[in-house]
Each structure stands twice: as structure tokens, then as C-alpha cells.
Amino acid sequence: MSTDTAKSWNRYLPPALRSWRDAGIILPFAILFVTLSITSQPFLRKTNLLNILDQQSAILIIAAAGALILVSGAIDLSVGATYALAGCVSAQYAIKHSVLSAVIVGLALGLLVGIVNGIIVAIFKINSLIATLAMSFVIGGLGAKITKGNLIMLTEKPEYGKIAQSTWLGVSSSIWLMVGVIVVLGFLLTRTTTGRYMIASGGNAQAARLAGIRVSLIRIIAFGISGMAAALAGIIDASRVLSASAQLGGTLAFTVLAGIVVGGTSIAGGQGSVWRTVFGVLFIALIGNGFDLLGIDPLYHQIALGLILLVAVGLDAWGNNKRR
């Protein structure tokens, strides 16, 4: 049954905007972008825009993977802790070993954490919200133990900075890495069997199982990707500032989640997209940037973010209800 009564006003909109889930974030993003370009002189400058992308690269990488998690019907709150732990471990390792091996160690650690998450959720059937929340405490504790609460400095090892700070065609490598991850994950979700199976597992796990899909394996893969993405983000940020701390990443999971949801990916699972997530994250980033450039009290920034998130979740719930 669909209560299309509420939808009748849609008739007055141009067709492309009738389904907000498809167009959704693009319109507000465009409006915000244009507004900022007009109201703030420095906004449109290349340095400012590249700066935003550089700062957001870690979040975008995690959010792209997070979209896969949400689509497959789960949630990953442990990304912040994984981000911090992988950054620390990789940085610590880099002090005595080559940069490449340090990156590999960091990524492997993220993958491991993700797979453990996946196994807890998919095999032991523990609700992913609780499972990954618990895991984030465990990982956070491990991080504090390894670093003994200290900041790990990489001033002795400036090569580590090359991971994120090299430039190619005038754009920093952190951005290139981010674009690469987004393209790969976007492709994974829309064009591969794994992506299709994630959508199916999140949309109707029972039906997916009967269609011969290994739902548990698919969930584990999604968590593995999420863990790796968090680790990569941690490594990139450690490389950007040549230091790492276990204290970082406290609110990261929520920032990421906000971006994904604002981008229009359903928290109910079964649908969503990587590229819309990118716009969701950037939308939030632009608001921050705009508040800075226009010199508005940061207090309002927080309030604005909260309201936007509520609107996004509200629209999602409304969309879900409409479908009944």
C-alpha cells in the first residue's frame, strides 16, 4: 500500500526532482555552492576548494565505504577508533621501517578489525550498532595502550609525509587517493555482483539468502572494506600532519554517518549510493567552510548541522513510510 496522498504535490515539481532520493542532495548542494560563491570572495579560489577536498579526503574515504555498510543493512561505529589505531600503528611502524611496509601494516590492521566486526555481526548475529560500538571501545583501548597516551611524532621520518602531501597536476595525493577510493567503491556498488549482493542483503536478507547469496560473507566483505577505508584515512591524516594520536577520531563515526545520511542513503538498508554520499559529506563541509569564511559564530554551525541531519533522516523516514 502506498499512501501517495502526500505525494500529490509532487506533480508541481519538474520530473527530475520528483524523486528526492535520486536528485536529493544535488539541489541543496548546488544552491549552497552558488550562494557561497556569490557571498564570499575567497570561496571560489582554487586553493580554498582544494583545501576543502584535502581536509575532507579522510572523511570521504570512510564515508564511501560507510555507504556500502549502510546499503548492506548494517552500521559501523568503530571507524573512528580504527582510524586512530591504524594511524598510530602505521606511524609507529614507519619510524623503524619503510613507508610502504608501514602503509601495508596499517591497511592490514584495518582489514583485520573490519573482518572481526563483520564476523561478530554476520556470524554471531549481534546487532551491528552495538557490536561496532563495543569494538570501538576495544580498539580505542588498544590504541591508548600501544601509544601509552602519547603523540607519535614522525618528524624524523619526513618520507611518510609523501603519502598524502605529494602533488601531481597541482593536486595533492590525499585527494587523488580519495578520488581513487570513491571511484573504486562506486564502481563496486553499482557495477559488480558484490555490490548488487550488498543491496540485496540490506534490502531483504531472507530473499537474498533464498536467491543463493552468501549474506554473511557479503556483510563481512562490507565491514572489511570499511575497516580498510578507516585505516587508509588514518594513514593519510597521519601523513598530512606527520603525527598520530590514539585520541583522534572520537566523533568521526558520527560525522561520516551524517554525511552518508544527508547524501540520501537509507539507514534502513537496501539502497544508497557512493557518489551521493560524496555530495552529502561535501555539503556538510561547505557549510563549515562557509561559516568560517563568512565569520559566523561556530555555535550556529553546530545547530545548522543538527537541523540538516534531522531533515535528512526525516526525509528518509518519510520516504520509507510512503512506500508502505
Next chain:
Amino acid sequence: MTKQAGDLTVVGVSKSFGGVAALTDVSITVKQGEVHSLVGENGAGKSTLGKIISGLLLPDSGQIQISGESVSFRSPREALAHGIVTIAQELAIVPGLTVAENVLLGDEPKKVGFIKRKKLRKDFAALAKRVGFEFEPDTVAGSLSVAEQQKIEILRALSRNASIIIMDEPTAALSRQEAEALHKVICDLSKAGTTVILVSHFLSEVLELSDTISVLRDGHLVKTMPAAQSNQEELIELMLGRSLGAIYPTKIFPHYTAPTVLFVNNLCAGGVSNAWLSVRAGEILGVAGLVGSGRSELARAIFKDSKIHSGSIEINGVRITGKNPLAALQRGISLLPESRKELGLLLERSIKENITLSSLDRWSKFGIISRRRENQVVAKILEKVLVKSAGVRQKVSHLSGGNQQKVLLARTLMSSPRVLIVDEPTRGVDVGSKRAIYDLLTELAADGLAIIAISSDLEEVLGIAHRVIVIRGGKIVSELSGRAMTEHAVLEAAFTGTK
């Protein structure tokens, strides 16, 4: 609930979804106290009309009148206030609540906000007795079969003392006995002055119960006529715009040398005990039995969807060792599950994605889906299984019930199975498409597929199967073939367990 008696008139109603017309200028008068049936092909607009009358959808133009007065419902609640209640095609129960709680949901006997549990159970018992349904009020609704959940919905509508009840395919998921019980309920309701608007694909049921029948085709009203002056052939012709001939295709029996494809060896699983059966290539094995007798459980066990306690399943003499549906699929068993919404479809995804879901590996290389091949195979299967839609990218939730069923059938065929198990293959499917599905099954069997067909529609089982097994209490109590395959013999076995 205020009881508003009077005729219901639909005047020039049109409705379209994103440019696709579902109803065009439909006018119908439903007299008070009559049973008025809506018949038509899948996607003809029956459910849409029902939804408009009950306030779930707003018409684009036209209006609804009760006793000559124009009314406009913006929500089912407003329609309810006028005594209009719907039993939807897609069930809407709360799985976590008990039967009694579901029936009286939103209408619970209360005292300062607290639900009076005793009174609730008593009200429920009184209602169930009045209708003649047997129900344990404390059973959790989610654990019940589809048929029983359907009964909950019927009880719920009746508990609202509605003056106009819209039933969208209420008997599609019911066993014959249950359907008969419901028929009696419908007659009683109409005698007591309640109007019943009935949507059904069972034309015999429609002819038997209705006072008036309206036929819809492609969103247009073709004809409204007294049931007494009509017959099955005429209805089919009006619905399809052509005549159908026989309801069932001629049976093509497998050659006597045809090898056994599926062999089930003393299988014990949840709800199934000591099942022995075999199906040969080209054979259609019918499975009959009452609702709840273990037919679907048998299907699930063979498909490895439930835990198998003992026994084995062999395909071409080789035992299936895996423990999940994937193993069964890989060995060539395909299942059309009984409940398309819960067990089958990704409602929010496209027709295309739903069709290729279980065979995606074959249309992809290194895990990358070949869009071209996917589109090709989907187009090809849709030539066989006709789905009325706005295109393969349409969301499945926007399809009519019968067309959803066809999408699911298309999926099961995509994995090129050797054994096809179909559980209620024609649930919610119109007569014309039913015939198309029977033709398809017959054709597939002729090509060497072994088919197990489960159905609550006994005529259907007898009409298409070469051999029938009857299940009762999880056991195969009888096997009938040739001349012994009669309705009488099946019913006797289903009820008493003896041949």
C-alpha cells in the same frame, strides 16, 4: 465507528502514476448490501480503484460519493470514519504482536490508556466465534502462515463493524476450506446489509458470491453486469479482450525412459518426516495438502533452506552436500517461494535487478556485471514471462501483485534449473496469465525440466501435474497418478490420511 449506510458511487475517476494511466474515467455504482466484484487482468487497476475508495490514494480526477453525497478521503482513517475498511492485497500485520492484539490494533479496549487484556481476549473470542475462524488468541502473528495472517486481517476489518468492506484477493492465500468459510462470512455480511467489494481472480468464486460484477481492462471499465446474467467464458473474454479456450494446456507426459532427476531419500526436516519422492525429467509432480500440512516445509527442505535431520537429496544420483540454498541452486534446484514479499522480492529495486539476482554470476566476468548481457537476458526472459510494467527499471513495489509474482517466476527460471519447485505459482495471477504460466511450466517440462508444483488450488494441481502426492501432517500420505488422480481421492487423503 459511525455506520453510514448507502450506495457508493465512483464518478469518472482517473489515476495515473508518473504518466502511466492506472485508471481512466471509471464510474461504478455499488449498491448498499451487495457483493460487488471487480475482475480484470493483472495491472488492470483493481487494487488502485480499491485504494482510491478506501482513501489510500487520491484520484487525479473524479470523485467518490456515498448516498449521493460527494466525499473525499485523504487517509484511510477518514474512509474508516465513513465505515469503509480495506483488507489489502499485501498483508499488513504486526509480526511481534499476538493474534488478538493484531485484530484489535488501534481499537483496543482501554481504560485510562491501559489496555484491558482480559477484555481484549474476550472481544476477540466473541468475534472469532461470530465469524467461525478458529484461532489461538495468544499466538504471535509473525509465526503464522500467510493464510492465517490473512484471516487476521479479515477479522480486523470485521471488528470495525464496517459498512463497506473492500477485500483485495482475500482468498488468494487460503485453503479451500478456509476460502469456503470466508465465502460464508461474505454472504452473512451482505445479508446483514454490509457492502462487500471483492477483488478476485477466482472467477467461480466471483460468480458464486457476487450480486454485481464490474470488469476492468487496462484501467477502463468494460462492463458492469448482474452476476446472474454472466458466466466464466464471458468474463474471461471481457477481461482479456479475447477468449482463452481451455484453462489448462494439454499434458505432455514424459517419455518412459526419462531419467530420474531428483530423488529425495527418507528426508526428515522441520515439519517434514520420512519423505521419499522422485521426479523424472519432464515430469510435473503436484503436491497437494491442506494449508499447514507441510507442503512448503517440504519445498524448503529440498531447497536446503531448513535444517535437515536425516535423509538425503540427490540430483542425477549425486547427493547434495551443501547446507544452504546456494548449494541447492548450484546443483540445479530453483525455488519459487510462497510469499513473494517476504521471501522473494527486493521491493525497492528494479524489475531487472530482481530478475537477475540469483544468476548474476553468469552475466558477469570477474565479478563485474555486464550490463549489456544483463539487459539482453532480462529482455529475453520477459518475452516468455510477460510483465506489465513501465520498463525493466521500474521498482517492483510499483507493480501490481500478479506482475510481481511473474517477476519472481522469471528469476527462478534465470538460473536454468534442472529441478524447479514452485510454491503457489499462480497466487494473485489473472486467468490469462495463469494459462501463460501453465503453458510455460508445461513447455519447460517438455524441455526436460523436473517440476514440483505446490498449490492450494486443487484444480490447478490436477490440471497440470502428471502425478500428485498428498501431504498431511508433514508426511506423504498418498501418491496418485493416472485415473486415480481425482479430486475426491486427493481430498480424502488430505483430510484422513488414508488412500
